[in-house]
Amino acid sequence: MSERLTVAKTYKLYVGGAFPRSESGRSYPVQDAKGAFLANAAQASRKDVRDAVVAARKALGGWSRATAYNRGQVLYRVAELLEGRREQFVAELGASEGLAAKRAQSIVDLVVDRWVWYAGWADKIATVLGAANPVAGPYFSFSVPEPTGVVGVLAPQSSSLLGLVSVVAPVIATGNTAVVVASQDRPLPAITLSEVLATSDVPGGVVNVLTGRTAELAPWLASHADVNALDLTGAPEATTTELERAAAGTVKRVLRAGAAEPDWTVAPDVKRLRAFLETKTVWHPKGT
Amino acid sequence: MWEYAPAPESRDIANLKPSYRMFLDGEFVEGGGEPLKTVNPATEEVLAEVSTASKSDVDKAVKAARRAYDRVWGRMPGAERAKYIFRIARMVAERSRELAVLESLDNGKPIKESRDVDVPTASAHFFYHAGWADKLDYAGLGPDPRPLGVAGQVIPWNFPLLMAAWKLAPALACGNTVVLKPAETTPLTALVLADIIQQADLPPGVVNILPGAGDVGAELVGHPDIDKVAFTGSTEVGKLIQCSVAGTGKKLTLELGGKAANVVFDDAPLDQAVEGIVNGIFFNQGHVCCAGSRLLVQESVADELLDKLHTRIATLRVGDPLDKNTDVGAINSREQLTKIAELVSSGEAEGAEKWVSPCPLPDKGFFFAPTVFAGVSQAMRIAREEIFGPVLSVLTFRTPDEAVAKANNTPYGLSAGIWTDKGSRILWMADRLRAGVVWANTFNRFDPTAPFGGYQESGFGREGGRQGLEAYLDV
Secondary structure, rough: OOOOOOOOOOOOOOOOEEEOOOOOOOOEHHHOOOOOEEEEEEEEOHHHHHHHHHHHHHHHHHHOOOOOOOHHHHHHHHHHHHHOOHHHHHHHHHHHHOOOHHHHHHHHHHHHHHOOOHHHHOHHHHHHEEEOOOOOOOEEEEEEEEOOEEEEEEEOOOOOOHHHHHHHHHHHOOOOOEEEEEOOOOOHHHHHHHHHHOOOOOOOOOOOOOOHHHHHHHHHHHHHHOOEEEEEEOOOHHHHHHHHHHHHHOOEEEEOOOOOHHHHHHHOOOHHHHOOOOEEEEEEEEEO | OOOOOOOOOHHHHHOOOEEEEEEEEEEEEOOOOOOOOEEEEOOEEEEEOOOOOOOHHHHHHHHHHHHHHOOOOHHHHHHHHHHHHHHHHHHHOOOOOHHHHHHHHHOOOOHHHHHHHHHHHHHHHHHHHHHOOOHHHOOOOOOEEEEEEEEEEOOOOOHHHHHHHHHHHHHHHOOOEEEEEEEOOOOOHHHHHHHHHHHOOOOOOOEEEEOOOHHHHHHEEEEEEEOOEEOOOOHHHHHHHHOOOOOOOOEEEEEEOOOEEEOOOOOHHHHHHHHHHHHHHHHHOOOOOOOOOEEEEEHHHHHHHHHHHHHHOOOOOOOOOOOOOOOEOOOOOHHHHHHOOOOOHHHHOOEEEEEOOOOEEEEEOOOOOOOEEEEOOOOOOOHHOOOOOOOOEEEEOOOOOHHHHOOOOOOOOOOOEEEEOOOOHHHHHHHHHOOOOEEEEOOOOOOOOOOOOOOEEEOOEOOHHHHHHHHHEEE
């Protein structure tokens, strides 16, 4: 009796809610932690970056204007679906990061809980960071946080799922949209996460995921005039200064990377939520 | 002319059972008190028999809540508590139609209100507070926020499920365990909520729901082993509760009555104001603590506004709460109907001009036609006392200062409304109104992110928002 052959998955990009191949037609082999072939990933190009930015910009209006309650519910729904894909993520983490099953399970638990933590922030960040300003005059003055816009995210290179979720969730929880460059050598969990996003209620274009060479894609993201902010977490160390300089061309907000990749298992704070928010202050006179 | 065609919601959806039991330590059990019969106020038929708590049941429930607090809930990480509360939020939404129909049957409120306001807002309240459970350090209330312990909560009959949500959600999010007493006339949706809590697999004893009358409430509030009392209901009972917890060290929050002023200036968009006034006083048959029961109109537009109001109110459909077209449902109980009628006759006796909607009323059940009193003076009982029914008292003013003075001329201070096209005047008024919630060019808006609560005899403490968490935290 012959064994059944499994159907292998084709890993593609996630742009505007769809899964296209790279327009360049390129792909690159992805290996597991021991060096064995896992799959080919699409190798995104400069033009894919631009397509993704267009998709993110297009999605920004609807996503940023959705009520915070609605965004929170949509993000919580993602956590529900992540939970349902537990086994798949555990297997993928085992393959791509070489984690033992138990360790991989506890990482996936953290992934789901992390997503829930950020989902809960959607309708709370304004009350924590906003304020009624006690100005010295007959005016009502208040300040509220607003999303910065389209955020380019260079995802962590080492932690391919927990790290990824830890940088993407805060960006979209506050109403931004994201163009994410996945871990170069461990891109597969990012594409599976994209499948979760695509089948949840997150509108297409809110999160766009590119796989490929980070050093090739990052400069285009950093210099793109329609990108409002840049998260350098996964940038190759030698390139960060250059990327910051490129970002200065349109005064992007830049979240710098530490010397080493953070320990993503540590409970987060609101730093990443604050990083991609503007503060808007409104004045209105008082009087009869 | 078309014949009126009702659009009745099916009562089968309520999944009504002949009897309901109280929820104690994770189980539905028979209470030791005299069972009560809950009545459909629209038909006066008995809906179900509900077991009530005895004195020893209250003690058992408090003990169960204490155990659950000490052993499980009080020490559970916030992120885990959050996931339980998210489950409740989702299940309330999943069973929303059942809950809405049951609420309308038991309470008498129109199905469109229970369906579009009570149930979705209840679910939203759980959802919002779930997210706080692991974020309490960010609430800005002080370092190291800790739960209080066991909360005893007593809620009213006007929004039975929604008030249960307002009470339970923040208490649970902050790490407290709860014994909750629903109102005597409306216990059913709270017991379905208990079923949801059981399905959500909350540890036994974290939530206990004990139906009964005022004596059960008094027993609960007076129990020596509770750390927190939360009460929503009449100012009269609120004062008794504040008195009874004096000297005990129990933390107390009260959400009591109101006599809200709804202030209409001459530059207000009148048609929009009419809708807001109608919503303000006839929403939920006026059984709303924050109802806009005193209409203050600028003299120059008073006649015009009153005409428009009469025309609009006459179109309100009063009747079967399960008819999706119904605007005003049944008064919750005969007792409340009697109270409303008594206050209305005082208005007539004191010389106010009564106008009653010519709408037809059903033959049976507790119904009261929308009523408007013009020529009301501040000294009249209908301008001072909370009627808690579909009765509007209209007063006039000439200047903004006079509007403020009249609006604030009440021991209450729960809410107020302002209608004007001038933004600066809205904010000027809002600064001067002694009320916990001020609605401008809208009325009766509720959201879990927006703190709600009163000044002075409307109680203290807030529900919703960051500020609402304080009621359940040791900070």
